[in-house]
Amino acid sequence: MNKDIKTINQEIPADFPGQVIPGGNGGNIVITSLNKVIDWGRKNSLWSLYFGTSCCAIEMMQTGAATNDYSRFGFEVARPSPRQADLIIIAGTIVNKMAPVLRRLYDQMAEPKYVIAMGACAISGGPFYYNSYSVVKGADHVIPVDVYVPGCPPRPEALLEGMIKLQEKIMNENALNRPNPMDGFDEGKAHIKPIKMINHD
Amino acid sequence: MEIETKNIKQPNLKDRFKTEEYMINMGPQHPATHGVLRLILTIDGEIIKKVEPDLGYIHRSIEKMCERDSYQQIVHLTDRMDYLSSHINNEAVSLAVEKALQLEIPDRVKVIRTIIAELTRIASHTLWWGVFGMDIGALTTYFYGFRDREMINDIFEETCGARLTMNYNKPGGLMFDIHPNFVNRVKDFVAHFKTKLPEYDRLLTGNIIFQKRTKGIGFLTKEDAISFGTTGPVSRGSGVASDIRKIHPYSAYERVDFKQPLYHEGDNLARYKVRIDEMWESLSIIEQLIDNIPEGDYQVPTKAVIKLPKGEYYQRVETARGELGVYINSEGNKNPYRVKFRSPGFSNLSVLNHISVGSKIGDLVAIMATLDLVIPDIDR
Numbered sequence: 001m002n003k004d005i006k007t008i009n010q011e012i013p014a015d016f017p018g019q020v021i022p023g024g025n026g027g028n029i030v031i032t033s034l035n036k037v038i039d040w041g042r043k044n045s046l047w048s049l050y051f052g053t054s055c056c057a058i059e060m061m062q063t064g065a066a067t068n069d070y071s072r073f074g075f076e077v078a079r080p081s082p083r084q085a086d087l088i089i090i091a092g093t094i095v096n097k098m099a100p101v102l103r104r105l106y107d108q109m110a111e112p113k114y115v116i117a118m119g120a121c122a123i124s125g126g127p128f129y130y131n132s133y134s135v136v137k138g139a140d141h142v143i144p145v146d147v148y149v150p151g152c153p154p155r156p157e158a159l160l161e162g163m164i165k166l167q168e169k170i171m172n173e174n175a176l177n178r179p180n181p182m183d184g185f186d187e188g189k190a191h192i193k194p195i196k197m198i199n200h201d
Numbered sequence: 202m203e204i205e206t207k208n209i210k211q212p213n214l215k216d217r218f219k220t221e222e223y224m225i226n227m228g229p230q231h232p233a234t235h236g237v238l239r240l241i242l243t244i245d246g247e248i249i250k251k252v253e254p255d256l257g258y259i260h261r262s263i264e265k266m267c268e269r270d271s272y273q274q275i276v277h278l279t280d281r282m283d284y285l286s287s288h289i290n291n292e293a294v295s296l297a298v299e300k301a302l303q304l305e306i307p308d309r310v311k312v313i314r315t316i317i318a319e320l321t322r323i324a325s326h327t328l329w330w331g332v333f334g335m336d337i338g339a340l341t342t343y344f345y346g347f348r349d350r351e352m353i354n355d356i357f358e359e360t361c362g363a364r365l366t367m368n369y370n371k372p373g374g375l376m377f378d379i380h381p382n383f384v385n386r387v388k389d390f391v392a393h394f395k396t397k398l399p400e401y402d403r404l405l406t407g408n409i410i411f412q413k414r415t416k417g418i419g420f421l422t423k424e425d426a427i428s429f430g431t432t433g434p435v436s437r438g439s440g441v442a443s444d445i446r447k448i449h450p451y452s453a454y455e456r457v458d459f460k461q462p463l464y465h466e467g468d469n470l471a472r473y474k475v476r477i478d479e480m481w482e483s484l485s486i487i488e489q490l491i492d493n494i495p496e497g498d499y500q501v502p503t504k505a506v507i508k509l510p511k512g513e514y515y516q517r518v519e520t521a522r523g524e525l526g527v528y529i530n531s532e533g534n535k536n537p538y539r540v541k542f543r544s545p546g547f548s549n550l551s552v553l554n555h556i557s558v559g560s561k562i563g564d565l566v567a568i569m570a571t572l573d574l575v576i577p578d579i580d581r
Contacts, residue, residue: 050232053259054577055284057236058365059329062354065347080232093577098237098258101229127281131269132262153365 038175042086042112043167044074049085049105053092056119056153060091063156075163082108087166088143089159093121093128094136106143112178114170116162117145120152127152140194144181147195158197165195220246227483229258233336233566236576240565247561252554260580264352267540272298272372272507275540280366282542283578285325286520289318296451297516297527298372301509309497310374312490315453316387317357317369319483323394324353325521326476326483333473333570334405337414342405349397356386372507374500387491391484398480406477415469419556419568422467429555430548433523434479435572437440438472440465445519457489472571506535522546522573546578 052060063070072075079085082105094102106113117139120126125137128178139145146169149162181192212551228239237258243251263282267275276294280287292314301308331346354364360380361369369376405411421431427437437445446454462478464471509531517526523545530539549572557568 049230051230053237055281055366059283061328061332063345065346065351066344067351080230082230093259093261093322095258097258097260098229101258105230127278128261128266131266133265134260134262155364 011044021116022056030137032136035173035175036171039171040183041172042175043170046075046087046114046163046166046170047085048075048078048089049082049109050078050080051088051090051102051105053090053094053098054121056091056121059153059156060083060089060118060159063159069161070160070163073160073163073167085109086112087114087116088147088171089116090122090139091118091153093109093126094139094142095134096136097134098187099136102139102142111180113181114166115139115143115145115147116147116159116166117157118149119154120150123148123150144192145194146181146192147197149197162195165197169195222250227253227565233569234567234576235332235574238574238576238579242562242565244562247563249557249560249562251564252557254550254553256580258580259577261577263581264540265544268536268538271535272509275537276371277368277496279542280368281577282544282581283520283522283525283546283575284365285328285575286318286321286491286522287366288314288321288369289518289520290525292318292452293518293525293527294514295370295372296518297514297529298507298509300516301512301514301529301531302372302503302507304373304503306374306501307497307499308495310499311453312494313375313379313499314370314483315457316487316490316494317360317367318452319486320353320356320390320522322483323480324350326480327353329476329521329570329573330401330405331568332507334411335532336566336570337411339405339408339411340370342401345397345400345404349394352393356383356390359383359386360508371500373503374498376500378499380493384491384494385489391487391491394480394484398477398484403479406473412470414564414567415473415571417468418560419469419472419571420467420565421552421556423465425555426467429552430547431523431552432545433519433521434472434475435523435549435552437462437475438464438571439467443524445517445524449517451516453490453520454486457486459486469567469571476573508533508535509537509580517543520545522575522578523549542581544578544581546574546576550574552580 062068088106117123121128122139125135129137136142147162147166149158151158168170222243222245225242225244227242228234229237239255239258241253241255242249263278266278276291279290280292283290327346327350331343334342356365357367360383361367420560421439423440426436426441432443440463442461442463447461459482462475462482466473511533512532514529515526517524525545526543529537532538552571553569557565
C-alpha cells in the first residue's frame with residue numbers, strides 16, 4: 001500500500017482545512033495540518049485577563065454581559081490571574097506608575113499570549129496625549145500589541161470585531177514555530193504585525 | 202540513659218500557637234478593587250489589622266491638564282473621571298462656568314439635564330448592584346444588572362451619540378436637542394424597570410447568605426461618617442442627610458418631590474438599601490419630569506472663547522457616589538488658573554481602614570463594594 005506522495009495529494013478532499021504543500025517527503029501534510037489544528041484550538045479558547053484600568057473596562061464588562069456575550073466566540077471566561085490567561089485586553093489608560101505592573105503581568109503570562117489595545121488611551125494616550133505628565137502615550141511602548149481597537153470607549157461590537165480579527169490572525173499563524181513577540185521589542189525592533197481597525201464611533 | 206525532662210522548660214500553650222502579623226498586597230490588578238487600587242493589608246491570620254491604600258496607578262493629571270484647556274474642553278475631561286456618572290460630572294463643570302458668567306439657563310435644559318442625570322444614577326447603581334453581587338459570589342446579579350443598564354445606554358446613544366462618556370453638556374446648555382424618540386423610550390424604560398426592580402430584591406436582598414455577608418459588617422457610626430467627610434449613599438447609610446440635591450438644589454431638583462433615603466444601621470446592608478431606594482426615587486423624579494419637558498431653546502449662545510471674570514467659583518452636585526465639588530480659580534483668561542475637583546470617592550475611601558479593621562479578609566471585598574469606589578475618580 002505504498003502510495004506515491006503525489007497520489008496522496010490528489011486524494012485530499014477540497015474542504016480539507018489545512019494548506020497542502022505539494023512535493024517533499026510527505027511530512028509537510030502532517031505538519032501543516034497539525035499547525036492548523038493547534039491554531040484552531042488556540043483561537044477558540046482565548047481566556048482574557050481582568051485588566052480594566054478605567055472607562056473602557058465598563059464597555060469590556062458589557063461585552064461580557066448577556067447582550068453581547070463574548071463567550072459565544074470562545075472568549076469563555078475572564079481570569080483574574082495572568083498565569084491562567086492567554087489574552088490581555090488593555091481597557092484603559094496606562095500611566096507611568098502602572099506601566100511596570102503591566103509589563104510584569106505580561107511577562108507572567110504563559111506563551112502563547114496576545115494583546116488587544118482597547119480604546120484611544122491604550123493606543124496612543126488618547127485624550128491625555130497633550131499636556132499630561134503622567135500618561136504613557138500608548139501601551140505599545142510597554143508590551144507588543146496585536147490588535148488596536150479605536151474608540152473612546154469603543155462600542156462592544158467594535159471590541160467583538162477586534163477579538164474576531166485576533167482570531168483570524170491566530171488562524172494564520174505558524175503554531176509550531178511561533179516567533180516570540182518580545183524578540184527585539186526592547187531594542188525598538190518589534191517584528192509583530194498589528195491589526196489596526198478603523199473607528200466605528 | 203534517662204533524659205531529665207524536669208529541667209526542660211515547656212513552652213506554654215499560648216506561646217506555641219502564637220500568630221504573627223504579616224503583610225499582603227492586594228492589587229493593583231485585582232478583580233475586586235474595581236480598577237487599579239492597591240491595598241497593603243496587615244493581617245493576623247484572617248483578621249485585618251490595617252489597610253493602607255496606595256493610589257496613583259491611574260493618575261492622569263486631569264487637574265493639571267485643565268489649566269491648559271479652555272472651559273469647553275474641560276467638560277470632556279471630566280467624564281473620564283467618574284465614568285459611571287459622566288453626565289453629572291459634565292453638569293458640574295457646566296454649572297460652575299454658567300454661575301461665573303451669570304447665564305440664565307432655559308427651563309428645558311434644566312429639565313433634560315435632570316432626567317439624564319437620574320438615568321445616569323440608575324445606570325450607575327444597576328452596575329454597582331450587579332458587581333456587588335459578583336464580588337460576594339453571586340454571578341447571576343451581574344447579568345441582571347447589565348441587562349437593565351443596556352437599555353439606558355441605548356437611550357443615551359440615541360440622544361447623545363455615545364453610550365458611556367456622553368459629553369452632552371456644555372457651558373450654556375446642551376450640545377443638541379433630545380431625540381424625538383427620547384420621551385417614549387424613557388417611559389418604556391421606567392415601565393420596564395418598575396417591574397424589574399422588585400426582582401433585584403427577590404434575587405439578592407432576602408438571600409440568607411447575602412444577609413450574613415452584609416448585616417453588621419463594615420460598621421460606620423454617624424459621627425465618624427461626618428468627621429471622615431463621607432458623602433452620598435455611604436453617609437446616608439449612617440443616617441447623615443447629605444444629599445446635595447436637597448441641601449443646595451441645582452437644575453430642576455427644586456420642582457420635583459423626592460425623599461432622600463436614610464438608614465441608621467451604618468453597615469453594609471444599610472448602604473445597600475440606600476442605593477436600592479435611590480433607584481426608586483430616581484424613577485419617581487423621571488416620572489414627574491418626563492411628561493412636561495418645557496418648550497424652548499436647548500442652549501444659550503455663548504462666545505466661542507469663554508473668559509471667566511477674575512475670581513473663585515465653586516459648584517457642588519450629587520453624583521451617584523456623593524458630593525462632587527468643582528473649584529475654578531480664574532484670572533480672567535481663557536484658561537483657568539487652577540481647577541480642583543473634590544471627588545466623592547476619595548473621601549469615601551478614607552473611611553476604609555477605619556471600618557474594616559477587625560473584620561475578616563473576605564469581608565473587605567464586601568466593604569469595598571458598598572463604598573462603590575471608582576478609582577479614576579480618586580486618582581484623577
